[in-house]
Amino acid sequence: MITFKEGNLRIPKWNRRVFVVAGGTTAYRKYFPEYKLEELVMLAFKNLLEDNDLKMDPLEVKGLINYAAYGEFADHFQDQLLCEAKVHDYLGLDPLYNMGIKTGGATGGSAVLNAAMAVASGYANVALAAGWERMDEVDTRTGNFYISTAACKDFETRLGRIYSSYYAPMANRFAWAFNVSEITRAKIAVKNHLYAYYSPYSQQPGKYTVEDVLNSPMSAYPLRFLECCAMSVGAAAVLICDEETAFKLTDRPCELFICGGTHTLRVADRRHMEVPLLPHETPDMYKDLYSKEGARYPGFESFLASRFAAWLVYRMAGIQNPLEDLDLVELHDAFTISDLQTYGDIGLRPYGQEQDYIESGDAYYINPNTGKPGKCPSNLSGGLIGTMHAVGATGIFQCAECLWQLQQKYDKFHGDPKIWKKWGKEKPADWQSLQIPEKSRQALWVSHAGVGSHVTVGILRKSW
Amino acid sequence: MANQKPLQKKKRPPKKKFQMGKKAQEKKETPIKLIGQVTKIRQTDPATVIEWPRSITHIHTYGKLSPFFEGLRKGELLDTHCPNERCPENRLWIPPRAHCPDCHTEMVWKTLPNPVIGRIYTFTEVVYAGTGVELSTPYWQVDVEIPGLATIPKSYLLYGKPYIGMRVKAEFRTKNPTNTVLDYYWVPYEGSL
Numbered sequence: 001m002i003t004f005k006e007g008n009l010r011i012p013k014w015n016r017r018v019f020v021v022a023g024g025t026t027a028y029r030k031y032f033p034e035y036k037l038e039e040l041v042m043l044a045f046k047n048l049l050e051d052n053d054l055k056m057d058p059l060e061v062k063g064l065i066n067y068a069a070y071g072e073f074a075d076h077f078q079d080q081l082l083c084e085a086k087v088h089d090y091l092g093l094d095p096l097y098n099m100g101i102k103t104g105g106a107t108g109g110s111a112v113l114n115a116a117m118a119v120a121s122g123y124a125n126v127a128l129a130a131g132w133e134r135m136d137e138v139d140t141r142t143g144n145f146y147i148s149t150a151a152c153k154d155f156e157t158r159l160g161r162i163y164s165s166y167y168a169p170m171a172n173r174f175a176w177a178f179n180v181s182e183i184t185r186a187k188i189a190v191k192n193h194l195y196a197y198y199s200p201y202s203q204q205p206g207k208y209t210v211e212d213v214l215n216s217p218m219s220a221y222p223l224r225f226l227e228c229c230a231m232s233v234g235a236a237a238v239l240i241c242d243e244e245t246a247f248k249l250t251d252r253p254c255e256l257f258i259c260g261g262t263h264t265l266r267v268a269d270r271r272h273m274e275v276p277l278l279p280h281e282t283p284d285m286y287k288d289l290y291s292k293e294g295a296r297y298p299g300f301e302s303f304l305a306s307r308f309a310a311w312l313v314y315r316m317a318g319i320q321n322p323l324e325d326l327d328l329v330e331l332h333d334a335f336t337i338s339d340l341q342t343y344g345d346i347g348l349r350p351y352g353q354e355q356d357y358i359e360s361g362d363a364y365y366i367n368p369n370t371g372k373p374g375k376c377p378s379n380l381s382g383g384l385i386g387t388m389h390a391v392g393a394t395g396i397f398q399c400a401e402c403l404w405q406l407q408q409k410y411d412k413f414h415g416d417p418k419i420w421k422k423w424g425k426e427k428p429a430d431w432q433s434l435q436i437p438e439k440s441r442q443a444l445w446v447s448h449a450g451v452g453s454h455v456t457v458g459i460l461r462k463s464w
Numbered sequence: 465m466a467n468q469k470p471l472q473k474k475k476r477p478p479k480k481k482f483q484m485g486k487k488a489q490e491k492k493e494t495p496i497k498l499i500g501q502v503t504k505i506r507q508t509d510p511a512t513v514i515e516w517p518r519s520i521t522h523i524h525t526y527g528k529l530s531p532f533f534e535g536l537r538k539g540e541l542l543d544t545h546c547p548n549e550r551c552p553e554n555r556l557w558i559p560p561r562a563h564c565p566d567c568h569t570e571m572v573w574k575t576l577p578n579p580v581i582g583r584i585y586t587f588t589e590v591v592y593a594g595t596g597v598e599l600s601t602p603y604w605q606v607d608v609e610i611p612g613l614a615t616i617p618k619s620y621l622l623y624g625k626p627y628i629g630m631r632v633k634a635e636f637r638t639k640n641p642t643n644t645v646l647d648y649y650w651v652p653y654e655g656s657l
Contacts, residue, residue, distance in 0.1 A: 003552070033511045079516075144594030154526065155559040155645050159605050159618050161594035168588035169607050169618075176586070176628050220605075221589035268559065268607065268615045294609060300586050300616075 003273075011315045012259050014120035019246035019253040020460060022061075022239040023400025024048030027423035028203040028388030031136045032233035037078065038090035041132050044235040044393075045091050048128075051413075052239075054249045064245060067124035068098035071111035071131030073391035076146040078134055087132070104150050105334060106260070107131060108236070108395020109447025109456030113258045115240045125242045129399075131392035132235035143231050150450055152266045160220070164228055164335060166267070166451050168220035171337035173300040175222070177292075177352075182222055184355045185336035186213035189227045191364060192333055192379050196386025198431055200420040201397075203230040204386050227336040229384035236390075236397035251464055252407045257317035258458035261308030263298070265453045270304070272296040276311045278347040280321040289352050297351075303338075303452035306345035310457045314347075317459045319442075322347045323362070326376050326459075327440035328405050330398040332448035333383040342446055346457060348376065365434050373437065380405065380434040395447030399458060402443035406462045410435035528562035531573055536647035539636040541580050543613065544571035555614035580634040581653055582608040585616045587626040598646060606650055608632060619645070624652040 024047030026040050035043070049058035056064075068091075070084040080086065084100040103110040108131045115127035135143050144162040151157045151166055160166055174180060190210055196202035208226060216226040239249075246253035264270055275286050275297050290297050298304045310322075319325045329348070333339035343354040348362070357378075361367030364374040381387055381401040388397060404413050411433050413419065420427040436443075440462070447456045506513045526533050535542035543556040546564035553566045556574065564571055587606045590599075604621040621632065632650035641647045 033507065033513045035511075139595075141593075142595040144592075145596055146594075148594055152559070153524075154529070156618050158598060158644055158646055159620060160590055161597045162590065162592060165588055165590045165593070165605055169586040169605065172588060173586035173628065218589075218591040220591060223588075225592075266559065266615075266618075268617045269557075270616075271553075271614050294583075294585065300607070 011312060013316065014116070015122065016120055017243045018116045018119045018256045019241050019243060019463065020238050020256050020399065020403050021241055021246050021250045021253045022048045022052035022054055023237065023403050024051070025201055025236040025393075025397055025400055026234045027201045027425075028230065028232040028234035028390055029136075030203060030231065030233070032134070033136075037080075037083065037132055037134045037235075038087045040233070041087045041130055041235040041237070042090060044237045045128075045130065048237045048239055052250070055251075056249060061239070061249065062092075064126040064241075065093065065124075065128050065239075066096050066126065067115070067118045068093055068096065068128040068130065069101055069111040069114035069118070070098055071101050071107040071129070071392035071396060073102065073104060073107050073133055074146060074150075076149070077137065077143070079137055083132075087130070093128070103454040104449025105332060105389075105391055106395060106447040106449035106454040106456050107392045108397065108399070109258065109445070109458060110260065110454065111392075111396060112238060112240070112256075112399055112447075112458060113260060113456055116256055116258055119240050119242055125245050127240045128237060129240060129396055130235065130237035131390075131394070131396045133390035133392045134233050135231045135390065136233050140231060155268070156266055162220065164223045165220035167335045167337050168223045170267070170300045170341065170451070171222050171335075174337060174341060177295070177299075177301055178354070180340070180355045182214065183210055184358050185222075185227060185340060186210040187358050188333065188336040188339050189213045189385055191358075192339075192383040192386040193226065194386070195365070195380050195434060196382025197428065198434055199382045199387050199414055200423055200425055200427070201234075202382045202387040203232055205382065206386075223335055223337065227385070229334045229389040230387070232388045232390035234388055234390040234393055236393040236400055238396055238399050238403065246463075253463050254403055254406050254460040255463045256458065256460060257313050258456055259309050259312035259316060260454065260456040261305035261312070262454050263303065263305040263452050265450055267300055267451050270296065270298060272299070273304070275351065276307055278307075278311060278322070279314055279319065280347065281350065285350050298452075302341055302351060303345050303448070303455060305452045305455035306342055306446060306448065306457065309446075309455045310346040313457045313459055317461065319459065322444070323349075323376055326442050326444050328380065328402060328436050328443040329376060329378045330381055330402055330443070330445040331378055331383065332394070332446045332455075333379055333385045334389065334448065336385070338448065339379075339383070342448070346444070346446065377434075377436065380410075380436070395445065395456065395458075398445040398447065399460070402445050402458075402460045405436050406440060406443055406460055408435060408438060529560055532558075532560050533643060533647070535575065536636055536645075537638060537641045537643070539638045540578070541576045541634055541648060542573055543576060544573055547572050553614060556612050557615055558610065558613055558617045559615065576610070578634075579653075580610060582610040582632055582634070582650070584621075584626050584628060584630040584632060585609045586628060587621070598642065606632070608650055620649050622649045622651050
């Protein structure tokens, strides 16, 4: 749809306020034979119930749940249809209703949106959103083939059979259109691998240099292996409540706003349209950007689904200027290029100037140019490149990380040597805290599928 | 209907007591055989991990888009367009669609006259590909702008080195076709338009 009618642009509004109070996760690994899938989800669920300082006994909290939304990307990977039923039974939640949510890489975000809808509508007072992926039942190349079936099977899958090859053409067009050096992309990889170094849950931590990234093996030109996300096994969960229950359970709940957008599965089919403007943008900003011959919006450079989700959620949550109003973002850095593209979509920079979010230092925990805190740090969790992409869990894991940051619990969930030990690791001697300041109020996360086929943008707002 | 015989009540045969047939009786005495393969244990530490090999064939229809793939076998690139004059979108579609996404009218087919010349919009070199890749790696995957199209279809460049704006000509794999989208590809074009 290129032109909109009034109803299409209605801003979503909950029937009652919705809050997130607790999160849980496992560590993420390439290969995780120690546990079956449902056992991993149980570990994330127990983490949620037992370790979030909730003001009720874990089993009493469980007794409040009356709905569950489960995220799983691909039945191919699990090799088990109705995995939701196995997990739900294993968590001891029968006969409460649950729904399986499947929107590719945005599955986690969509599961949170679904659980929020249940609470907002009154179906549930307390809803569980949990997600998982087990990507280790097949070898890496077969895993990449499975993922590539999330491209059009008739017209695209056979041309790549690996998802990096659907993002790499975007990287080349983006670099050409907006004059971006590959060093900027490499800096994103360096940053997110480094932040993963401080996380006990991370699969691909590392202290790399820009040269290391650019010298790593090529997947699809210009995307190198160190610019690509992990293929993971693991699970995550968050607990979503109405206002009354939220304050019964914790003194530190975060209010939740979340919206979604979609666009074609094939980038080929994206037709030019006018840029939907965010609250802080004006038409003048883009009057010259798409006048070049062959230029299109969103073209291969941007994601309409991300822009549309942000367009809705900023209005839903009253965000006027994302860079000023947000204290943390967790973006879907499946590839360095998709991270870079998203900076424009969600308005951290105007379209065409995305690279400045990195080069200015705003995206860092500590701005490398000034030595002071970055204005709006990105992916302190380590993101998909550094920490995890157990696809159905990802958007839920990001939500939990945003929650813990706003609750001032980064150290509790990342710095405790017992957590490192629990996952068979040793806390690094040079571990450092990436806790955002106490005054921080709002965090945003993006959950993103395909080449931008489904995207949710969620916002958590400190409510105490 | 006139020739139809009137319905007759079938006479039910008298009820027989169920008796196990000779074969079944023999089977009962023979234990059930395992006809599958013995599952291989891959590892036992830290948990038992087994292998479960399988081979499957999917039966997939091209549906209303079948003419596109038939066209490729004949060395022609077919597109669809919306014939509704009131529809805001009258450009051509490759990949084709049977229905217009804007007004839902059934689309009509058109053959692009050869030679089909396009320009590379963007590209990548696929170096590491997933299982089942059908082109020898590394290869150039290209997205090509074709005049008159609403879309920028993905394909591959048979030889040469692509760059954004490079002119290319469509060619076809009419001998030993794969009956897939791989049956058309692009080659560098330096002739006049």
